[in-house]
Amino acid sequence: xxxxxxxxxxxxxxxxxAGGAGLRAAIEASAMGLSVGLICKSLLGKAHTVxxxxxxxxxxxxxxxxxxxxxxxxxxxxxxRYLNQWRMAQLHAMEAxxxxxxxxxxxxxxxxxxxxxxxxxxxGGHKYPRLAHVGDRTGLEMIRTLQQHGIHTGMHVYMECxxxxxxxxxxxxxxxxxxxxxxxxxxxxWRENGKFVVFEAKAVVLATGGIGRAFKVNSNSWExxxxxxxxxxxxxxxxxxxxxxxxxxxxxxxxxxxRGTLITEGVRGEGGTLRNKDGKRxxxxxxxxxxxxETADTEAEADRWLKESTSGITxxxxxxxxxxxxxxxARAIHTEVKEGRGSPHGGVFLDIFSRxxxxxxxxKLPAMYHQFKELGDVDITKExxxxxxxxxxxxxxxxxxxxxxxxxxxxxxxAGECAAGMHGANRLGGNSLSDLLVFGRIAGLxxxxxxxxxxxxxxxxxxxxxxxxxxxxxxxxTEGVNPFAVHEDLMNVMQTYCGIMRNEKDLQTxxxxxxxxxxxxxxxxxxxxxxxxxxxxxxxxxxxxMLIVSEAMARSALARKESRGGHARDDFxxxxxxxxxxxxxxxAGKNGMELEAVPLPDVPDEIxxxxxxxx
Amino acid sequence: MADETPIDGPRGxxxxxxxxxxxxxxxxxxxxxxxxxxxSVERSGEFVExxxxxxxxxxxxxxxxxxxxxxxxxxxxxxxxxxxxxxSCSAEINGKPKLLCMTRMSNFDPAEPIVVTxxxxxxxxxxxxxxxxxxxxxxxxIPPFKPRPRDADGHWxxxxxxxxxxxxxxxxxxxxxxxxxxxxxRDHHKTEEFxxxxxxxxxxxxxxxxLDTVDRHPMIKxxxxxxxxxxxxxxxxxxxxxxxxxDNAIIPLKExxxxxxxxxxxxVARKLFPPKHKxxxxxxQGDTPRLDARGDAAKTKPSEAADAEE
Numbered sequence: 071x072x073x074x075x076x077x078x079x080x081x082x083x084x085x086x087x088a089g090g091a092g093l094r095a096a097i098e099a100s101a102m103g104l105s106v107g108l109i110c111k112s113l114l115g116k117a118h119t120v121x122x123x124x125x126x127x128x129x130x131x132x133x134x135x136x137x138x139x140x141x142x143x144x145x146x147x148x149x150x151r152y153l154n155q156w157r158m159a160q161l162h163a164m165e166a167x168x169x170x171x172x173x174x175x176x177x178x179x180x181x182x183x184x185x186x187x188x189x190x191x192x193x194g195g196h197k198y199p200r201l202a203h204v205g206d207r208t209g210l211e212m213i214r215t216l217q218q219h220g221i222h223t224g225m226h227v228y229m230e231c232x233x234x235x236x237x238x239x240x241x242x243x244x245x246x247x248x249x250x251x252x253x254x255x256x257x258x259x260w261r262e263n264g265k266f267v268v269f270e271a272k273a274v275v276l277a278t279g280g281i282g283r284a285f286k287v288n289s290n291s292w293e294x295x296x297x298x299x300x301x302x303x304x305x306x307x308x309x310x311x312x313x314x315x316x317x318x319x320x321x322x323x324x325x326x327x328x329r330g331t332l333i334t335e336g337v338r339g340e341g342g343t344l345r346n347k348d349g350k351r352x353x354x355x356x357x358x359x360x361x362x363x364e365t366a367d368t369e370a371e372a373d374r375w376l377k378e379s380t381s382g383i384t385x386x387x388x389x390x391x392x393x394x395x396x397x398x399x400a401r402a403i404h405t406e407v408k409e410g411r412g413s414p415h416g417g418v419f420l421d422i423f424s425r426x427x428x429x430x431x432x433x434k435l436p437a438m439y440h441q442f443k444e445l446g447d448v449d450i451t452k453e454x455x456x457x458x459x460x461x462x463x464x465x466x467x468x469x470x471x472x473x474x475x476x477x478x479x480x481x482x483x484x485a486g487e488c489a490a491g492m493h494g495a496n497r498l499g500g501n502s503l504s505d506l507l508v509f510g511r512i513a514g515l516x517x518x519x520x521x522x523x524x525x526x527x528x529x530x531x532x533x534x535x536x537x538x539x540x541x542x543x544x545x546x547x548t549e550g551v552n553p554f555a556v557h558e559d560l561m562n563v564m565q566t567y568c569g570i571m572r573n574e575k576d577l578q579t580x581x582x583x584x585x586x587x588x589x590x591x592x593x594x595x596x597x598x599x600x601x602x603x604x605x606x607x608x609x610x611x612x613x614x615x616m617l618i619v620s621e622a623m624a625r626s627a628l629a630r631k632e633s634r635g636g637h638a639r640d641d642f643x644x645x646x647x648x649x650x651x652x653x654x655x656x657x658a659g660k661n662g663m664e665l666e667a668v669p670l671p672d673v674p675d676e677i678x679x680x681x682x683x684x685x
Numbered sequence: 686m687a688d689e690t691p692i693d694g695p696r697g698x699x700x701x702x703x704x705x706x707x708x709x710x711x712x713x714x715x716x717x718x719x720x721x722x723x724x725s726v727e728r729s730g731e732f733v734e735x736x737x738x739x740x741x742x743x744x745x746x747x748x749x750x751x752x753x754x755x756x757x758x759x760x761x762x763x764x765x766x767x768x769x770x771x772x773s774c775s776a777e778i779n780g781k782p783k784l785l786c787m788t789r790m791s792n793f794d795p796a797e798p799i800v801v802t803x804x805x806x807x808x809x810x811x812x813x814x815x816x817x818x819x820x821x822x823x824x825x826x827i828p829p830f831k832p833r834p835r836d837a838d839g840h841w842x843x844x845x846x847x848x849x850x851x852x853x854x855x856x857x858x859x860x861x862x863x864x865x866x867x868x869x870x871r872d873h874h875k876t877e878e879f880x881x882x883x884x885x886x887x888x889x890x891x892x893x894x895x896l897d898t899v900d901r902h903p904m905i906k907x908x909x910x911x912x913x914x915x916x917x918x919x920x921x922x923x924x925x926x927x928x929x930x931x932d933n934a935i936i937p938l939k940e941x942x943x944x945x946x947x948x949x950x951x952x953v954a955r956k957l958f959p960p961k962h963k964x965x966x967x968x969x970q971g972d973t974p975r976l977d978a979r980g981d982a983a984k985t986k987p988s989e990a991a992d993a994e995e
Contacts, residue, residue: 112763114821115859116771174841177830177894179848179855186842204852210770211855218887221821222829229818262810263725291765325742331768436856441768444787445742554754599759602723603811606758 074538076257076266081107081226082521083514084256084271086233087298089117090209090503091486092277093216094169094510099275099518100223107269108220109228109256111278111293115217118279118291119506122209123334123437125191125201126507127500128166132183133190133382134198139163140680141197146501147681148360149195149395150465150494151635152650153311156673157472158492162501162508169507170202176219178211180204183382192339192379195395195498197364199379206334206437212503231267233258233301234611235537236274237529240306240658241478251306253482254527257537261608264601266538272524273517275475276302276468276484277510281315281619283557283612285461286565289321289332292612298488299622300615302468307477308657310490310668312466312619313626314636316497317570319344319399321460323417328445330460333420333438335499337455338392340434341376342422344403345454346411352418353391356402365391397496397635400459404570407458417458423451459570463502465493465636466623469655472671475513481520485513490653495635544610550595553609560587560616568624573641577628584621591617618663625665626654713739715790716798717748719760723811733757734798739790745801746774746785749813761812769925772860776813777802782862782923785813804865817861823880826908827887832896843895854890854934856926857883863920863930869913879913882920882930889934892941906942911935 083099085092088110096108110117129142143163147154174180174188180202181189190199204211221227233256241251255270278298282290299309320333338344346352357365366372366388378385392399403418413419422431428451432439435450442448442455468477468484472491475483486506493501544550567580594610601607632646633639652667673681715737722730735756737748746764753760764774767786774785779793779800793799807815835841863882869875880888888905891897905911918931928934944951 112765112773113817116765116773118766120771120858121766121768171839175832177832177891177897179843179852179894181852182843182845182848186844187840204855207770207856210858214855214857214859218824218829221825227821229821262814291767291771293765326740327742327744327747328768437770444769445744445789552754552758554758558754597758600723600726602725603761603814604759605753605761609758 074266074535076268076534076538078268078270079107079226079228080270081105082271083107083273083275083517084269085109085275085277085514086256086301087111087117087277087279087486087488088114088227089119089277089279089486090212090216090506091510091513092117092275093213093220094507095275095277095483095485095514095517096225097216097220097223098511098514099521100220100225102515102518102522104518104521106225107228107271108225109231109233109258109269111230111232111297113229114227115213117213118294119209119213119503121289121291121332122212122503123206123332124193124336124339125203125208125500126166126170126212126503127193127196127200127498128170128202128504129163129198129200130167130170130188130190130202132187134379134384136384137198137200139167140683142166142200144681144684145196146498147494149496149498149501151496151645152494153314153634153653153670154494155472155491155671156677157671158509159494160677161472161512162492162505165508165511166504169504169511173212173215173507176215178215180211191336192376192393193499194335194338194393194399196500197389201339201500203336205433206336206435208503230261231258232261232608232611233297234541236301236305236482237268237533238305238479238481238527251479252527253305253479254529257534259541259601262603264604264607266541268529268534270526270529272521272526273481273483275513275517276482276488277486277513278488280464280487281616281623282461282463284560284564284616284620285569286561287321287330287459288461289318289330290461295612296488296615296619297612298484299467300618302477302479302482302484303618303622303656303658305479305482306658307479307482308469308655309619309622310466310469310653310655311494311626312464312490312622312656313630313654314465314495315461315623316396316463316465316636317400317459318462319396319403319459320420320457321462322441322446323413323456323458324415325446331441331445332460332462333455333457334435335393335396337420337422337435337438340422340430341425342420343390343392343425344399344457345419345421346406347413347419348411351392352402352406353394353399356394356398356405357391358394358398361394361398364388365394395496395498397638400570401638403458413456415456417456419454420457421454423453428452461565461569463487463497464619465495465497466490466626474516475509476516476520481517481524483513483517485509495637541611544594544596544607545601547593547595550593551590552597553591553594553606553613556587556590556594557609557613557616559590560613560620563587564620564623568620568627570638572627572637572639574628577624580624581621581628584617584624588617588621621663622656625656625663629654629665629667713795715739715748715793715795717752718798718800719749719752719812720802721760721812722809724809732800743790744786745778745783745788745790745799748790748799749785749801761810761814763814770858772858772925775804775860775862775865777804777865782865784860784862784925787925804861806865806867806871807861819876820859820861820864820881820883823884824887827884827891828899828901828904830891830894830897831899833898841896847895850933851890851893853928854886856928857886858926859883860925862923862925866919866923868917868919875910875913878910880909882914882935884909885911885914885938886928886930886934889938892938902942902945905938906946911938911942914939
């Protein structure tokens with residue numbers, strides 16, 4: 071083909087993705103005096119972090135002085151059913167308080183305790199009130215704070231730019247003869263005019279978020295299409311734990327327009343309870359044995375705990391089962407609906423109106439109040455909400471080194487939701503925002519260190535020509551399929567065959583369907599128009615990444631013959647100790663995607679001791 | 686293109702809107718008149734009519750997506766969250782600045798086409814997408830937050846009641862609808878002279894932040910042009926977060942600047958003793974009736990009727 075026309079930008083560190091993790095990484099690398107480019111797929115400040123509601127988990131101990139990193143670490147490992155990379159969970163618990171305090175230094179305004187310090191609220195799976203929050207819009211506060219601080223640190227922000235491929239060399243060989251590969255930059259286009267752009271960089275941080283858009287019912291924004299995982303995979307990096315998909319228990323179920331839209335766990339943190347159509351509180355019937363000794367088994371005890379723990383008293387009562395980890399609550403709702411005890415539109419009822427005053431609800435949950443009033447015609451201060459599970463978060467993602475967040479490709483780092491390891495089989499609410507801050511910073515720091523030590527490597531013009539021609543292919547087809555239709559198809563396939571409850575037969579079907587969709591995606595056609603802000607074209611690129619992650623999810627789910635955290639199978643309904651020792655890793659092989667079961671790293675004795683302390 | 690759109694037509698009543706729940710039921714067919722234009726294609730710009738079928742709860746953004754998926758895959762629109770949280774899908778519906786994702790189809794009468802146009806204040810890129818980069822340039826000019834030192838035990842203590850009012854401003858989702866409707870920017874094009882309501886909120890946040898130490902009053906007066914606002918309250922009316930922009934942010938800023946620069950005693954005092962603490966002002970609640978300000982506003986308003994006024 072003719073030589074590709076493109077503009078070039080050079081940076082020492084390039085960060086792809088401008089949500090919490092990307093912004094925090096870019097801030098760290100900028101603070102090291104490096105030239106940093108930050109790429110947003112949409113406008114700055116609109117990333118999916120903005121949707122986070124309930125809070126950021128950090129053992130500040132402001133409400134319960136007994137809280138400390140060890141308790142947070144234990145809660146995180148238990149919530150992840152011990153499939154987490156222990157070192158990441160440890161770093162996260164130890165560093166989260168500093169990261170939250172640092173936000174305050176940059177202007178964040180968290181809700182306050184009576185004596186004026188940062189207030190913390192209860193959340194699922196957290197032993198103590200631990201989530202620093204701002205009503206139910208904590209993510210907005212966080213991204214705005216990072217944005218307003220970040221733009222003054224000298225970083226260069228590129229908005230509405232889609233990266234279609236990473237530039238560089240893939241790792242080759244195995245064992246002793248293995249070469250690690252090397253990232254040299256990224257190739258993409260401006261959404262505004264479709265013109266190509268090349269970023270040359272010594273180090274690249276991926277911080278592109280999750281894969282919720284692969285599911286029909288999801289809480290995610292359009293950007294969450296698994297881009298980082300797709301980009302990393304195509305450059306030979308590994309993706310891990312992809313079978314673990316978090317279905318948040320409380321998404322809106324009615325009306326259809328907003329099906330899946332998130333309702334914060336903060337509703338239950340503030341006292342909300344889940345009830346079935348008979349008005350019965352359902353969660354007492356679903357207390358998982360792992361949590362039996364710390365969960366209230368009567369309504370009276372649950373309510374006493376709530377009252378005491380939110381008024382700064384160390385409660386002797388046990389926690390309410392409404393705040394069990396998300397995987398347990400989501401499956402409980404799934405079961406209630408399946409067995410015919412659901413609400414009219416196929417969910418259950420979430421009741422806050424009978425538990426708190428209308429004023430409290432409007433003050434503590436203003437966004438929920440407006441969301442239901444304006445989109446659902448429901449006044450949550452007067453009537454219950456109807457809720458059901460919604461695809462929300464991927465625990466899986468790019469495999470990284472726990473200390474540095476570097477992938478197996480030299481110079482390529484990943485942080486936040488697109489990286490794996492921190493949350494194991496299930497993420498606790500509030501641990502995502504702290505994950506973004508802690509590992510965003512670590513990724514930025516180590517990418518910065520790498521860039522300082524490394525010499526620049528030039529990009530390969532042949533590679534750029536190839537990627538440009540790949541990107542334009544859908545424009546050249548006269549016959550083909552509609553990319554929007556393929557996406558819709560994919561969402562239905564994943565929802566039906568790889569959703570909240572899986573089995574061998576469905577997962578086999580899922581893989582066959584994904585083959586069919588991969589074939590269809592290779593024939594997508596742009597239905598008209600030029601390259602200027604062409605949404606159909608953008609959809610084609612997103613589809614490729616979603617299909618890669620979906621395949622990894624189905625393959626890993628098929629291989630894991632047990633139920634654990636965000637992966638549940640009705641043909642293997644229990645946890646299996648043997649599967650508790652391995653993570654599933656997917657990488658590109660000669661004949662398509664390869665899957666390997668790799669053993670979890672050994673847990674040192676002093677960490678084992680921390681995990682045992684509470685038992 | 687701006688002149689060809691009906692944005693500035695007289696709108697004495699809420700045209701085409703009916704109370705929620707009445708009118709459009711599920712399955713009703715609607716006509717959507719969408720402005721299709723490409724800034725880089727000469728002489729482009731026309732309304733194209735599309736028909737969509739509604740389903741329960743459908744919002745205008747759903748209708749646009751339906752058009753994209755089935756009729757016009759290259760139709761350009763910005764959106765992210767579809768839950769009123771990110772402020773990406775700002776546009777004008779029947780001439781009123783709105784979030785596409787928070788405007789229910791059931792608000793409209795199926796007999797009339799729903800007219801969807803891009804925000805008028807910003808240069809068009811394509812269809813419903815405009816170039817809002819000006820806002821990001823203004824944001825960069827605002828000197829960042831700089832806190833006083835922490836208390837001895839490493840905490841910063843702030844009373845909840847002292848931050849309630851700036852937490853209101855922090856709800857801003859940067860949809861820029863207030864910037865779009867502000868006649869100083871929209872009609873008089875004073876984008877270099879006046880920072881606009883969104884940034885007045887941000888400046889007010891910083892000015893009223895109990896920990897902040899930077900004095901931005903001279904900039905608020907000069908670079909950011911607080912004096913250009915003549916309190917028509919159009920911004921407050923369109924804010925999807927219901928922030929009382931004018932009364933709670935802009936008027937207090939005007940007063941603070943006036944105190945500093947036009948009261949001779951204060952002016953001298955300021956020269957001798959630069960301000961260290963932030964004074965407290967009453968906060969107007971969102972549902973407080975707005976006195977007679979509307980009458981005054983109408984008088985001070987230039988030529989056109991206030992945009993988005995009902």
